[in-house]
Amino acid sequence: MPSNTKGMNKTVQDLLLLENQQLNNDNFLLKLKSPVHLSGILPGQFVNVEIKSAREIFLRRPFSVLDVDYQNQTISLLVKILGRGSKKLTEITPGQKISVVFPLGKSFTFPDPGDRVLLIGGGSGVAPMLFLAKMCGLPADNVHVLLGAKTINDHINVDDYLKFGHFYYTTEDGSKGERGFVIDHPVFKEQLSKFTRIYTCGPNPMMKAIAASAKKANIICEVSLENMMACGFGVCLCCVEDTNEGHKCVCTEGPVFNVNDLKW
Amino acid sequence: MVDLGIKIHNVEFKNPVLTASGTCGFGEELSDFIDLSRLGGIVVKGTTLNHREGNPYPRMAETPSGMLNAVGLQNKGVKNFVNNIYPRIKDIDTNIIVNVNGSTIDEYIAVTEQINELDKIPAIELNISCPNVKEGGMAFGVSCPSAEAVVKAVRKVYNKTLIVKLSPNVTSIAEIAKAVEGQGADSVSLINTLLGMAIDAEKRRPVLSTVTGGLSGPAVKPIALRMVWQVYNAVKIPVIGMGGIMNATDAIEFILAGASAVQIGTAIFKDPTIPVQVIDGISSYMEKHKIGSISELIGGLQM
Structure with missing residues (x-):
């Protein structure tokens, strides 16, 4: 940090x-x-x-x-x-x-020292995951980063970040890493219970699927939303997400939300 | 030094630049960016009697030189304003004006009565022009009899400065302005947003959850200017102009058309420092043109 x-x-x-x-x-x-x-x-x-x-x-x-x-x-x-x-x-x-x-907006909640974290990024959602991997303060063995894209050419070079964690990839056509979506990767499908926190940013269907698994496994899960906004600092009230406490502005009360607060 | 001070009814403003309701929260949201005490006034978010969640997402669509919104008066109700917001903002050294809304005349009255108790709110802006609510709102502002009825009822319970915010979605805004002036309005502000619509051709669906929404931004400026000029020529009470103002030149155009003051709205979304830039820009304009007092410019359009 x-x-x-x-x-x-x-x-x-x-x-x-x-x-x-x-x-x-x-x-x-x-x-x-x-x-x-x-x-x-x-x-x-x-x-x-x-x-x-x-x-x-x-x-x-x-x-x-x-x-x-x-x-x-x-x-x-x-x-x-x-x-x-x-x-x-x-x-x-x-x-x-x-x-x-x-x-x-608000940042992700930083992990506690003993946490084992899984960071899952899809599409342009890889950006905050890489920044979090670098900044979260955990030993690399406790940081696992799963990145998904359509095809090999959509994956960006993450060499500068490899020292901060273990990296896994998926592509929909199997051209890099596992074939399929991020939720099809063994680190997610078979090893989820090893993690104490999940962070994710990407398309909503991806994050919703991750959130459902995280809830089922009782793992803390934070997602970063991308609702359309006009101002970015809480005055236009356009980017609202329907939460358990009513409409909240993604720009000021998010973009990071604990999935338990969302109506997902 | 140029004199930027103006007076609307009996409220003095240090300059003619206010932030528009629904674009500046309660003022606090802009405090990181600007010194709020520099503003002529802050018109806070539209307030209703009860908490409103507003319309479902999506509520916004970008359009050429502007945007549509369909927020639908999301707010926590007048009691929350009185108990929680007012104590935090009342000592900001500017005029705090509350934008008052209702679905029924009784609701407008109830909200106004509670705001009337607040010493440091010198004026209300009666919103009879919100296009994004199913009941009340714009319905009151599009005919002379209904506009007269709500202004008459609110006037009875409010003796501070009563500004009425007018809808552009009418055949003759000057007629509506005259009607509310006749019922004791101290000032009119215009324009609220223009009813518009956006369609996603790929999905073959409306962009907004409510199908229609309110258009704002530079796209509406020529219409707003025309309406300010028409209303200025129709009424004796001061006019507050708004609609797509992005810079000091835009603001001066509104003042020349007859506005005693202006409100900056959608521009804030793009850059929250614009209101202060507009104030500084008006000063520079006056120095350049050797105008001592802003009042010399109001309605100064040469025909």
């Missing part, structure tokens, strides 16, 4: 784009330099990025934080092209400035 976890005030800043690297077919890694310190940003939190240049793109686009270099004040985002906004963002060239609102 970073030395300063007291959090930081939310802020709007122009960040300098240092790198915009295409990782595979539709995933890009954006590295941005901040003029202010980033010491409060934790895994599970997100940033809201302004995309200029098109009238069709009026609102900012939210992205999970993939990594933070606290010392050099840089933040990395994994941008998967999903629509017009993300497409435009991947076309910005290094040297330009991008307006970003951060840090937004």
Whole structure:
């Protein structure tokens, strides 16, 4: 965990784009330099990025934080092209400035020292899982990371993170790791009871299936939701999730929720 | 130094820039980003008598130069505001205005009576224009008789500053404005959102859970400007203008069209520092054009 976890005030800043690297077919890694310190940003939190240049793109686009270099004040985002906004963002060239609102939302709950954790990421949901693997403070033997994608080309290179845990992969076509979905992987299907906490981010059907198994096995499970939002800081009330305590804003009361609080 | 101060009825504002209801929470949500005491006022989230969960997700659709929302007045009810929110925000050095809603006239009255007890709320904004609720809301604001009835009833129980927020979803907004002025409204604010719709062609379904929603953002600005100008020419009470204001130039356009003050709404979603940028930008404009007092600009459109 970073030395300063007291959090930081939310802020709007122009960040300098240092790198915009295409990782595979539709995933890009954006590295941005901040003029202010980033010491409060934790895994599970997100940033809201302004995309200029098109009238069709009026609102900012939210992205999970993939990594933070606290010392050099840089933040990395994994941008998967999903629509017009993300497409435009991947076309910005290094040297330009991008307006970003951060840090937004609540982070994952950090594990206790004795925990054995399973981190499951699907699609662009791998970003907060990698950041959490790096930051969670557990020995690598207690951190197991399961990443799912459609095909080998959709998996990003995670070499920089291998030292933080044990990695497993699935692809729907069997081109990398086990064939099938993440819930078909033996580490999930056969070894789930070894874990004391599960964290997940990805498509809702994937997270719902994981949540159901976690509940059945009585394992603490936190999921990160991606509901459509306008503001990102709790004023528009558009991104609500129906929880056991009524509508909650994913942007301020999430995006991380304990599955027991959701009506899943 | 330029004088940005304005007066609406008997409430003094340090500048003509307010944040619009439903886009700034209770003000607190913006405090990380801006010094709230710089604002002319904060119009807090629409308040009803009872807790409302609002409409189901999805409630938002991005549209060209704007967005649709269908939140449906999600709020925890007036008692929660009085007991839990008001104590936290009452000492912010700006005008806190409560946006009052109801499904029935009796509900509007009940909410107003409870807000009337709060010393540091100098005005209410009576919302007869919410397009996203099944009962009440906009239904009151789209005909002169129903608008008159609710304003008349609320006027009887409220003697502080009564602002009435008007719907653009009418044939003649000037007629509605005149009707509420006739029942004792001290000011009108306009426009609320325009009724709109978005469709997902791939899924062949509406985007919003409620099918229709309220359109806001720069897309509505020309309509809002036109309506502010029409209402300014129809009534004697001050007009508060809003609708797609993104910067100081937009705000000045509204003031020239006749607005005594403006509200910043959807722009906050994009950048919560915009309200303060607008204040600074109005000052710069006045210095550049050698205008000593903002009141010289109100309705200053040269024809």
